[in-house]
Amino acid sequence: MIEITNLRKVYVMGEEEVAALAGVTLSIVRGENVAVIGPSGSGKSSLMNILGGLDRPSSGTYRFGGEDVGSFTDDELARFRGRRIGFVFQSFQLLPRLTALQNVELPMIYAGMAPRERRERAAELLERVGLGPRMGHKPTQLSGGQQQRVAIARSLANSPDLLLADEPTGALDTHTGQEVLALFRQLNSEGLTLILVTHDHDVAAAARRRISFRDGLVVSDEREA
Numbered sequence: 169m170i171e172i173t174n175l176r177k178v179y180v181m182g183e184e185e186v187a188a189l190a191g192v193t194l195s196i197v198r199g200e201n202v203a204v205i206g207p208s209g210s211g212k213s214s215l216m217n218i219l220g221g222l223d224r225p226s227s228g229t230y231r232f233g234g235e236d237v238g239s240f241t242d243d244e245l246a247r248f249r250g251r252r253i254g255f256v257f258q259s260f261q262l263l264p265r266l267t268a269l270q271n272v273e274l275p276m277i278y279a280g281m282a283p284r285e286r287r288e289r290a291a292e293l294l295e296r297v298g299l300g301p302r303m304g305h306k307p308t309q310l311s312g313g314q315q316q317r318v319a320i321a322r323s324l325a326n327s328p329d330l331l332l333a334d335e336p337t338g339a340l341d342t343h344t345g346q347e348v349l350a351l352f353r354q355l356n357s358e359g360l361t362l363i364l365v366t367h368d369h370d371v372a373a374a375a376r377r378r379i380s381f382r383d384g385l386v387v388s389d390e391r392e393a
């Protein structure tokens with residue numbers, strides 16, 4: 169699904185250049201469950217932003233499903249993000265004035281889905297993550313774990329090929345975090361490709377493959393048998 173070759177990302181800070189990614193080459197197969205792990209500043213978040221079409225590399229190639237993402241126009245990149253990638257963030261990123269159902273509907277509105285169809289799909293996704301009875305609640309009426317489940321349901325709205333999760337358990341207690349990781353494993357077992365970015369080795373241990381970053385480079389790549 170994903171082929172990255174000699175990927176570099178350089179940020180200019182005043183007169184200094186900082187290489188967040190210093191020449192990364194790797195591939196990820198459809199259906200894999202991957203944890204990208206490393207300390208702050210290791211390059212893992214820069215990689216996630218490029219994989220999700222939120223940023224462009226300074227050099228190197230990124231192919232997704234055989235397509236050269238680096239050649240996409242801004243409009244093509246926006247469509248790629250909206251239709252093929254699902255995002256889950258540490259801070260949930262829910263709109264506080266909307267209900268859980270309305271938050272899950274948002275990506276489908278941008279995709280042009282008819283109101284009745286998107287409402288039915290949003291309700292189905294909330295049922296799937298165990299929040300059917302709370303779909304009319306607003307984020308402030310939900311626990312942290314429930315808010316993250318809403319965010320996961322929203323990430324699945326447009327049936328993405330890839331789910332990117334950036335520190336998805338960082339704002340949760342240990343028990344709730346384990347519940348969220350169990351939900352990710354379930355989604356992966358159903359065929360969804362999952363890449364989880366974390367600095368927590370316990371969280372990374374839940375993945376079948378662990379790619380460690382340091383100083384913008386891959387320093388290890390371990391797969392379970």
